[in-house]
Amino acid sequence: MTQPRWTNRPPGSNWGDFGPDDQIGRLNLMDRAKVKQGLAEAVEGITFCLSLPLDYPGGSGLNPRRKPPVVRPTLREGAVNFNATIPGASDVLCDDLAILHLQYSTQWDALCHVGGQFDTTGDGNTRKVFYNGYRAGEDIIGPDAMDDAGVGPNMKPHSTSQATALGIENAAAHGIQGRGVMVDLRAHFGDDRTLVNYDMLMRVMEADGVRVEQGDMLVLHTGFAQVILDMNKDPDEDRLHNACAVLDGRDARLLQWITDSGVAAIAADNYAVEGYPATPGEGCCSTLPLHEHCLFKNGIMLGELWHLTPLADWLRANGRSRFLITAPPLRLPAAVGSPVTPVATV
Template identity: 60%
Template sequence: MSQSPRWTRRPPGSTWGDFGPDDELGRLNLLTKEKVLQGIAEVKEGRTFCLSLPLDYPGGAVLNPRRHPPELRPTLRHGKPNMTYPLRCDDPTALDVICDDQVLLTLQYSTQWDSLAHVGQMFDVDGDGKPEDVFYNGFRAGSDIVGPVVYGAQGQQTPTTGPQGARRLGVENMAASCIQGRAVMIDLEAHYGRSGTIIGYSELMAVLEKDRVVVEQGDLVCLRTGFAQLLLDMNRQPDVERLFKTTSALDGRDARLQQWITDTGLVALIADNYAVECHPARPCTEDFCATLPLHAHCLFRLGVYLGEMWYLTELADWLRTHGRSRFLLTAPPLRLPGAVGSPATPVATV
């Protein structure tokens, strides 16, 4: 554990400092060239699968009122829509017809990555009895991850100055590291169907044993629940109650499940559902708890990345038919400096 200029105490069981005092990659450090070669070794047929939903799914804003579908529109040329724009309007001798567009995009509306700047926690990093709002490896809210205001202990707001966004831990770090390596499919739907089962350690181990799936350090782990397929079937008219009651999600408060994530050394947990973990989580039995306990364990403590609402149906079906669970995954996010999350168009190769 390296010394850090930002903290003297780290959360119990965390990896803070393990990859260096100023590390911003977390478990991506375990996605080594050897893991890339292991992923490449899983390519037997050269067949590829797109693991992204269309980015205008789920549809509307009923899953999350703060996240809205993309708005696609033309750029402007001389104040006119630059879509099927004939350049003869400017030059009678020109033959060209131009299309050029832009998008207003909620970065975590559809198939997405969560960066380590997505979820932090209150934690006493200085050992002075005063918890502070911090993120992975002790990076601070208000100086390293910056919004329009800094929130005080009682919710009071102080305006900030300078660049906003994730000055540290931003999604561009993920993009620069490429995110390519060996991935493992865990097919929850094949065993629990559309039962809405909450998956704890015991349920997960039963699936791994039955399907002879092995997760090793540096692997990217995918969980098929059927949620994304159900979204597609709903054709941009999501039925929230049916979506959440009939598909599985991980029990984020299961301590044994959290320990399994710690012990395996996996780099990312990726699911076709809304939050990887069950949301809302099981009731808290302590005085203070994270409302998203798996997000806190993965993003805040371990530096494990989360992928949500990936489209895994065709790949999972193919792998099961062919008696396989491993494949090469290539899944960089947008290289957008300062963003805390990103859409993705992941590609699986088998």
């Protein structure tokens, strides 16, 4: 019998609740019944693209490690394969490639994006682990050498980095489609930087008559992606880091509500869903406590930098908060995140 990966799970986690080898977490709650509930919301047949253009925000002011995409033609027999012709044929051909930082723009975080250091066996030694006890160095493997990471003149064509567990392809294979529920924070807090705690979130939901049920996707409109669009790929760095609402990841009551709500996933139009870095906490703790709670402890995927303003405006004008959401990531094996072009249908 294979030894279990863990005998001691983090407090407040759901490790093992969906099985010892589960790799999709709370997406298990986005089942056939939840898909049908989502389909029932698509009564008008109006669709909304919830993705920014993938070359936004522009520059690397949000995250210096993430760069805009590079799109280039491929080669055909030693020539540029764009507006290319084939001798003796009438075809005109274009073919290209892309170098993508997978979490530069509208994205999903895979469950292996953020882990934690925790004593999973009770022997007093902490280990680098991820959701459901999958281990760094065994299940999520990174290269040892810098020339096998990043982009540069010595870039190798293949990397030894891979997530043999918890990669984004697991969510893609399951499918992300169901009922989305909008909470319109921008309508209540505007575009000023606002740290939203449990009490504030509950007041907004009560005022707008929003109900979130098990298996729903919670979608948070802050207006941040619209602010980015309005900067036209020339963002003001101070504005990038000081605009719009973010969740307070240090608020224990808010984290407990996320657990109790049964949400299958959370998506927002801001940079990290939560305020980053988080407000100081007591003792040694995560700089991304909501990421820790969602990705690491409870298998709740996070979507970031979605473009939600047109959908939010339509829903408010029509007295609605629910819609069909279809948001599959790329089925890219071993990736820790993925661009996504979500579609909402009302």
